[in-house]
Amino acid sequence: MRALHRLGRAWCRTVRGAAETATHRCVACRGPSRVRGFYDPRLRRQGAIPSVIGDVIFGRGSVHGLDDARHHRYKARYLELLTPATADALRSRSRQQWEQAARTWEPDRPFVLFDQAAYVLTATMLPWAGIPAEPSDVARRARQLTAVLDGFAVVGPEYVRARTARRRLDRWAAALIRAARGGRLQVQPGTAVDVMAQAREADGRLLTPQQAGVALLNIVRPAVAVAWFVAFAAVALAHQPYWRDRIAAGDDAALGAFAQEVRRRYPFVPILAARARAGQDVLGIDVPAGGYVVLDVYGTDHDPAHWTDPDRFDPSRFRGAPPVPGTLVPQGGGAYRTGHRCPGEDVTLVLLEEAVRRLALSHLELPEQDLSVDLARVPARPRSGVLVAVDG
Structure with missing residues (x-):
């Protein structure tokens, strides 16, 4: 696993010619049948991600490392919050935030789109979650959330910044929970702050403020991670005038197809991990108790057996029938309501x-810059952060 972590996305290239690669400690797999196997209940998530990584990106004791009844109980809170009505509300909030941001864009004043996206996404999520959000607070939390996401799997100063930001965010979120419980923060019923402040364990005990704060951050943080998709989407739009024009003209089907292709082509993480509960045959290969099973997310999303010319950006893949289950897994696979699939897809x-819609409508240009992507870095994004300028 350490070797896979060092290589990041690049390791996927080494297994393109085989369905899976095995060592005495690890099975790496891809493809629909392997995705189904990866979510077999004989595999567990507890201990699958080293705490040095998991505690930074997800927070200590998060739902991502739980199994069985406790996992189902924790996940139910996210399902309660992330409903179709929530998606509609966030679409409206996001559109308003992008329109507000676009009014500040001026010709001859380029800006870094990645930073703008992180701010807009944070400004969208905090009020919806029931969190007070003055502009200065939004900017601070956007920087901290971005630091966590950018450095959780990187060796060096970025990791130090990520851990520091995680500690500050944890203290802030726990304080919000205490304030909500103590009546010092007036929260609307049904908001994320309200739901997490009232969350209890199976024995009826309230979650500690720290636990509830981690759960609250796991509503907000994944939304800010969309900034990575937005950066890649801007580059793709600049090279896809047909799709940009269709989206600008109000073609919602084209917009949806474009967004799906961004997720397929540029997944946020290259792999997902689980561990065997006991020694067993997993996907046709013996794995010892505690052995790792790694789902090749990047390889599955780029598998030539299911995606023609997989490295080509082509939204038309999503204009017809929906993808075969298990072929598109940028946010995991398996059962949506009970498994470890992300409930926020x-x-x-x-x-x-909504970000792509605004970019298409604004006719942004990309000045000369370094748009190279280091695929060995997790998460990867264009090196410049995507510098954009309004076409004056």
Whole structure:
């Protein structure tokens, strides 16, 4: 696993010629049948992600590392919050935030789109979640959330910044929970702050403020991660005038297809991990108790057996029938309501679509810059952050 972590997305290239690669400690797999196997209940998530990574990106004790009844109980809170009505509300909020941001864009004043996207996404999520959000607070939390996402899997100063930001965010979120419980923060019923402040364990005990704060951040943080998709989407739009024009003309089907292709072509993480509960045959290969099973997300999303010319950006892939289950897994696979699949996929698509819509309508240009992508870095994004300028 350490070797896979060092290589990041690049390791996927080494297994393109085989369905899976095995060592005495790890099975790496891709493709629909392997995706189904990866979510077999004989595999667990507890301990699958080293705490040095998981505690930074997800927070200590988060739903991502839980199994069985406790996982189902924790996940139910996210399902309660992330409904179709939520997606509709966030679409409206996101559109308003992008329109407000666009009014500040001026010709001859380029800006870094990645930073703008992180701010807009944070400004969208905090009020919806029931969190007070003055502009200065939004900017601070956007920087901290971005630092966590940008450095959780990087060796060096970025990781130090990520850990520091995580500690500050945890203290802030726990304070919000205490304030909500103590009546010092007036919260609307049904908001994320309200739901997490009232969350209890199976024995009836309230979650600690720290636990509830981690759960609250796991509503907001994934939405800010959409900034990585937005950066890639801007580059793709600049090279896809047909799709840009269709989207600007109000073609919602084209918009949805474009957003899906961004997720397929540029997944946020290259792999997902699980561990065997006991020694067993997993996907046709013996794995010892505690052995790792790694789902090749990047390889599955780029599998030539299911995606023609997979490295080509082509939204038309999503204009017809929906993808075969298990072939598109940028946010995991398996059962949506009970498994470890991300419950926020619809929200991710809504937030990405509204960003792409605004970019298409604004006729932004990309000045000369370094748009190279280091695929060995997790998460990867264009090196410049995507500098854009309004076409004057």
